[in-house]
Amino acid sequence: xxxxxxSEERRAAKPIVRGFYNRDPRIVAxxxxxxxxxxxxxxxxxxxxxxxxxxxxGTDDAAAHSAAGKTARNAVLFGPPGFVYVYFIxxxxxxxxxxxxPDGTAGGVLIRALEPLEGIAMMARNREIELSESPxxxxxxxxxxxxxxxxxxxxxxxxxxxxxxxxxxxxxLWIGDDGYAVGEIVTGPRVGITKAMDxxxxxxxxxxxxxxxxxxxxxxx
DNA sequence: GAGGAGATCGTCT
DNA sequence: GACGATCTCCTCT
Numbered sequence: 001x002x003x004x005x006x007s008e009e010r011r012a013a014k015p016i017v018r019g020f021y022n023r024d025p026r027i028v029a030x031x032x033x034x035x036x037x038x039x040x041x042x043x044x045x046x047x048x049x050x051x052x053x054x055x056x057x058g059t060d061d062a063a064a065h066s067a068a069g070k071t072a073r074n075a076v077l078f079g080p081p082g083f084v085y086v087y088f089i090x091x092x093x094x095x096x097x098x099x100x101x102p103d104g105t106a107g108g109v110l111i112r113a114l115e116p117l118e119g120i121a122m123m124a125r126n127r128e129i130e131l132s133e134s135p136x137x138x139x140x141x142x143x144x145x146x147x148x149x150x151x152x153x154x155x156x157x158x159x160x161x162x163x164x165x166x167x168x169x170x171x172x173l174w175i176g177d178d179g180y181a182v183g184e185i186v187t188g189p190r191v192g193i194t195k196a197m198d199x200x201x202x203x204x205x206x207x208x209x210x211x212x213x214x215x216x217x218x219x220x221x
Numbered sequence: 222g223a224g225g226a227g228a229t230c231g232t233c234t
Numbered sequence: 235g236a237c238g239a240t241c242t243c244c245t246c247t
Contacts, residue, residue: 054239063239072223074230091229093240110239148240192239212240223247234235 010117013038013047018167021081023101025055029203032098032175034111034182036117039154040172046122046154049180051208054190055201056097062195066106066120077106082167086151086158093148093216094103096156097201098166098175112191114144115210116153123153135195137209146212152217183207 015035016067021028028067044086056064059079065087066077075101076085084197086107100107116123124131130160144150151157156173166175184206189197191212204211 056239065239071233087239088231089238090240091231092239094238095239097239099230111241146240190239195237223245224243225243225245227243228241232237 011120011180012181015167015169016082017177018080021100021167022097023081023100023107025057026201027163028098028100028111028216029053029055030185031183032111032178033185033203033205034140036175036176036180037111037114037150037154037180038174039119039156041119041122043122044103044119045120047117048123048150048154049117049210050111050113050175051115052111052113052202052204052211054112054203056108056110057201060102061199063190063197064106064108066108070106070180076107077108079103079188081166084161084166084173086156086162088158089148094119094157096149096151096154096161110147111150112147113204113210113212114150114207116140116143126155127153127207141210145210145221 032053035050036048037048045073058066061067065074070078076083079099080103081100083099085099086094096111097108126141143153161173164171164173182205186204186206187200188202190202
């Protein structure tokens with residue numbers, strides 16, 4: 001069963017080395033599941049486990065932003081691995097990606113959903129959501145179950161975060177490994193795209209309540 | 222409960 | 235000038 005762990009009960013997360021990202025986005029997307037996204041704010045730390053990702057393959061992938069070649073907007077995807085690519089979509093939302101593959105080769109992973117661990121009150125404030133006294137899963141889920149939502153919960157914007165290095169604790173936005181063991185992983189088609197839809201490039205932790213999309217099978221009630 | 226449309230603006234044609 | 239790697243709200247059933 002999935003329930004938020006107390007921070008004391010988890011091992012401290014350690015940053016993931018750059019080499020981890022210097023691989024095919026399909027591998028990186030799969031292996032990022034279970035890792036922890038961390039935002040250091042003056043008021044405290046935000047932390048949430050990555051439970052859903054999508055791989056975008058670069059110039060050969062018609063659905064990827066990098067498909068048409070390098071531009072000012074997508075330059076990070078063509079740069080070295082382990083850096084943040086943030087884009088603004090539909091005039092409303094920011095979405096968080098991490099660059100993959102060596103400098104000069106495009107590729108990236110979109111972070112689609114998180115399971116909140118620490119700083120839940122701050123996430124709710126960022127989302128302008130009022131949490132109840134002891135929030136239940138559906139409320140927590142609404143904080144970070146979707147790329148636009150999680151970006152808002154973590155205060156991620158393009159001006160603030162595009163181009164940041166996620167491999168160093170020195171930054172205020174990084175990804176760590178706390179030793180969490182991921183169980184079964186399921187794949188599916190990517191969401192919200194109109195091209196190259198026949199590739200199972202979406203990865204989720206099987207049975208995890210916090211994946212995006214429609215309400216998952218009832219749990220914890 | 223399900224389905225559809227509007228929001229709102231940066232980026233590229 | 236069109237549209238997008240989304241979310242929310244509203245309407246209809």
